[in-house]
Amino acid sequence: xxxxxxxxxIRRVPGRAAGTLFPAALALLLVPATVFAHQxxxxxxxxxxxxxxxxxxxxxxLAMISVGLWGxxxxxxxxxxxxxxxxxxxxxxxMLGLMGISLPGIEIGIAVSAIVLGAMIxxxxxxxxxxxxxxxGFFAIFHGHAHGTELPAGSSGLLYSIGFVASTGTLxxxxxxxxxxxxxRGGRLAVRAAxxxxxxxxxxxxxxxxx
Amino acid sequence: MRxxxxxxxxxxxxxxxxxxxxxxxxxxxxxxxxxxxxxxDGVVHLFITPPDLLVAIGLGLLAGLCGxxxxxxxxxxxxxxxxxxxxxxxxxxxSFTLPWLTTVSFGAVxxxxxxxxxxxxxxxxxxxxxxxxFHGFVNGSTMVAAGTDxxxxxxxxxxxxLVITLSSALVVSLRAHWAQIAVRVAxxxxxxxxxLMLGWLVRGQG
Numbered sequence: 001x002x003x004x005x006x007x008x009x010i011r012r013v014p015g016r017a018a019g020t021l022f023p024a025a026l027a028l029l030l031v032p033a034t035v036f037a038h039q040x041x042x043x044x045x046x047x048x049x050x051x052x053x054x055x056x057x058x059x060x061x062l063a064m065i066s067v068g069l070w071g072x073x074x075x076x077x078x079x080x081x082x083x084x085x086x087x088x089x090x091x092x093x094x095m096l097g098l099m100g101i102s103l104p105g106i107e108i109g110i111a112v113s114a115i116v117l118g119a120m121i122x123x124x125x126x127x128x129x130x131x132x133x134x135x136x137g138f139f140a141i142f143h144g145h146a147h148g149t150e151l152p153a154g155s156s157g158l159l160y161s162i163g164f165v166a167s168t169g170t171l172x173x174x175x176x177x178x179x180x181x182x183x184x185r186g187g188r189l190a191v192r193a194a195x196x197x198x199x200x201x202x203x204x205x206x207x208x209x210x211x
Numbered sequence: 212m213r214x215x216x217x218x219x220x221x222x223x224x225x226x227x228x229x230x231x232x233x234x235x236x237x238x239x240x241x242x243x244x245x246x247x248x249x250x251x252d253g254v255v256h257l258f259i260t261p262p263d264l265l266v267a268i269g270l271g272l273l274a275g276l277c278g279x280x281x282x283x284x285x286x287x288x289x290x291x292x293x294x295x296x297x298x299x300x301x302x303x304x305x306s307f308t309l310p311w312l313t314t315v316s317f318g319a320v321x322x323x324x325x326x327x328x329x330x331x332x333x334x335x336x337x338x339x340x341x342x343x344x345f346h347g348f349v350n351g352s353t354m355v356a357a358g359t360d361x362x363x364x365x366x367x368x369x370x371x372x373l374v375i376t377l378s379s380a381l382v383v384s385l386r387a388h389w390a391q392i393a394v395r396v397a398x399x400x401x402x403x404x405x406x407l408m409l410g411w412l413v414r415g416q417g
Contacts, residue, residue, distance in 0.1 A: 080396070084396055085399070087399045088403050091402070091407045094407045098411055099413045157412075157414075158261050158262070159261065161404045161407035161408055165400045165407070169400055
């Protein structure tokens, strides 16, 4: 072992690591462990299903990102009012669905949400905050009603809800983060173009319902 | 001489007892232990019981939004009440887990965080004591059935202390406006989870 400039140079000895790992592996064999075959079922499938569900449908993805984009366009306080209000109203819609209270035109409402939110972004509409919050909240009920109730059999409802809400909120965050480019001249155009894409996708979703 | 009207208190107590009777459900014991002893089983218990974890985090966020003095009060009131509730639950174990009330309690705390309710310190401490006693009572009932002793209950209370202290201290230390907004968004998520969970309970899939 040599010492240069106050630092020790460690010479690696082949087989030393193996000599350490082998007793450790033996020690593992000496630890008794009882195998528990799925004592708590449904936990992982619940949270994974909840996390995956909002990102498995383009209609939901576009609408959630639009909420973030529009909020970023509107600036404070809308940029935080909309993401605070949306999950609660969406969950209220989900609760209505779970309670068996049906709403008319759920799929139409989801398609129209993409058209309207996209149009708001394209035109850079700046309605009063309460109108923006009401509009977003209105569409949130449709999204919650449609998506909040699709729990796979045998999964935990609570963990599905945690995953679903976290995933939807993350999509809002993605929308807000993308919307930050609105501060730049080129970025402003890009955000409006993204709104046009969302609106066009909404028209496509609506056409698929009727055609 | 000033007289105190006990009727509202009696009405509230009667309503609470009626709610208890209306929401019976079988106790579910945790079948998997950590293997490190009952104290660590108790420590882990909080983290594998989402309603308990959500109410502890929610109260930490709420206390943090209400300031450092309120946080200090809640950081000691919640674990103490939790332990008292656990001991009461272990002595008088209930045969049901009251999922409706645990859901309402964390959902309500989430709403308070989302609306940035600036509660006075005494009210916040009372809220923490109520939540701690109730969740602790349910913990104590189920932990006895699972074979966890008093040491495990102390472990659960230590976990509650750590979660409430860390979460409230984090929020108190936040200075940026956007960071405080992020805390309120987290509250809205907790409230949303509570609302959805109520729907699942109505459906019988909680």
